Amino acid sequence: MSTHELRTVWWEDGSVCLIDQLLLPLEEVTVRCRTLPEVARAIKTMQVRGAPAIGCTAAYGVALAAQRSEATSTEALLDELWQAKRMLDDQRPTAVNLSWATSRMLQCAQAGTQEGGEMLRSRLLDEAHAILAEDLAMCKAIGEHGAPLIPERGRVLTHCNAGGLATAGYGTALAPIRTAHHQGRRLHVFVDETRPFLQGARLTAWELREAGIPQTLITDNMAGYMMRRGEIDCIIVGADRIVANGDVANKIGTYSLAVLAQTHHLPFYVAAPSSTVDLSLTHGDQIPIEERSPDEVTFIRGQQIAPAGVQAAHPAFDVTPHELITAIITEQGVWYPPFDRGLRQLCHAHFIPPVCQ
């Protein structure tokens, strides 16, 4: 049982600090952003990835801009903060909770204009701390609700990285695993390497090792073999979007795992914050699937693995129909089918968008 706490992003000595996720797992390097452009660059270059982790980073970015500002009036300071927000938002235009986090910081700033510059700077840093703390609390609530679903000596298969590295440090799909482990329960995690980006091999394997949680890395095509041999007890994955009927968009490969789980009569769990639920869509087929560059399939970390000129497909996500999902674990509790009514009841007060990159 490890007490290790992973920190993906944190404030230290007036700087925004990050684990450089581009260098993991081969090097563990802390990026210290001392200026706003450095924070923007870290988001742009994906030294930090995972929507909640990006949101926390951007919030600290606004706080940093306030601290570094030499503005002598609150109006001038507010102007600078709006510019900071725009610079940060531009780095990853599709990461919705980046702009959600910077908007919240600006609301905080506007609410405190009559307090004076020093107080405002302090208030903004507190707000960034609060955003990070709320993310951690949400993930830990997912862990508390999800941990009892893992049997003693349970062998859990996971996919991609919906872990601490994608959030403030605790994760969503990895949260029930972390909580069960902290409770002293014995478990073993099978980690899908998750081609093409290898988030499993690079990030999940790294954070499980850091947390002292026993694991076995497998290639994605080994999952069925492991299930058939009786080596898996349940599957837990994250979610990028959950629509009204319970259909789930998540990293490519998730759907195949859900089919295999059903064939082998294994529970298939989705762990995600309630903010991932999108009631504006009624069916998973309505979710647009991002098609990424084929080069990400034909090259692995810069090394060419396929013949030149060969066409490759790269859908980054797939949709798992709700019929294949045993339960959805959120910070508000565990939801079982039929999902549609339960999902409508979920509180949307905290909008903290998708986790998986």
Next chain:
Amino acid sequence: MSTHELRTVWWEDGSVCLIDQLLLPLEEVTVRCRTLPEVARAIKTMQVRGAPAIGCTAAYGVALAAQRSEATSTEALLDELWQAKRMLDDQRPTAVNLSWATSRMLQCAQAGTQEGGEMLRSRLLDEAHAILAEDLAMCKAIGEHGAPLIPERGRVLTHCNAGGLATAGYGTALAPIRTAHHQGRRLHVFVDETRPFLQGARLTAWELREAGIPQTLITDNMAGYMMRRGEIDCIIVGADRIVANGDVANKIGTYSLAVLAQTHHLPFYVAAPSSTVDLSLTHGDQIPIEERSPDEVTFIRGQQIAPAGVQAAHPAFDVTPHELITAIITEQGVWYPPFDRGLRQLCHAHFIPPVCQ
């Protein structure tokens, strides 16, 4: 429609020539083996792989040893050929048709001892040519039997490389695809990259490109997504061993594809020579599964992709139960369930062992 013929191994100007499969797909280099040790080294280092291709190479190796021999008596020549056989057999002890091919060459030599050295040398080269021609004929017969199973404009998913590069040049799983293409039929192949060794990305993608057959490379975890979108019409894979009840051992990941095919009501075909059938085993669970080095999962072409010290599994094969197999395509025809009676009827005159590396 391409008339391109792939040659994996051939005899040219007194040398055994091979495509260097270690350098594919980035470089297309011909290895010219002018001496017996050079042939042995090419087998050892896996410049040639795939059991039938290794068998053909070893047969030419014995013929080469005879050509290069300075023995003045047929007894001395026979002695040298036995030494050549032993040297070749030692390079890949588990590749059964390596020793099958060299044994056949030695039988040929012994049968021709009264003919004199020159005649014997010529006879041995003819025998090596015959082994290669028989392999090609067997693969083309698989192609003829299998091609009608592919619908017009058919989209075929394949896994690993059970292609020309694993045989004398035509392949087993790829044979129906090649034949349908040569018949002018329009088809499209989806190529699983096949982690961890990437035989699909490296070898199948290369040989389909050379043959001018349209293809799309995908990561293994995209197969289910493609099936669900209706982009696949059938699946054709090779086999390493087929046991009496029709259960099939093949490259890891094959079983998951078979489950996904069943879920999506798609035909799942296994294409393999009758020599792959092993009637000594009654059930797939009896097939030993080779567990290979975890380094082959945690490193890709020498580049580390997972954290140091992380445990990885590497079962090289899996077993697909016969219930998931629509038909088995052999050089003697197409066999449908129940497989047990049909497989017993298959002629075992030609022992040409497994194809997939």
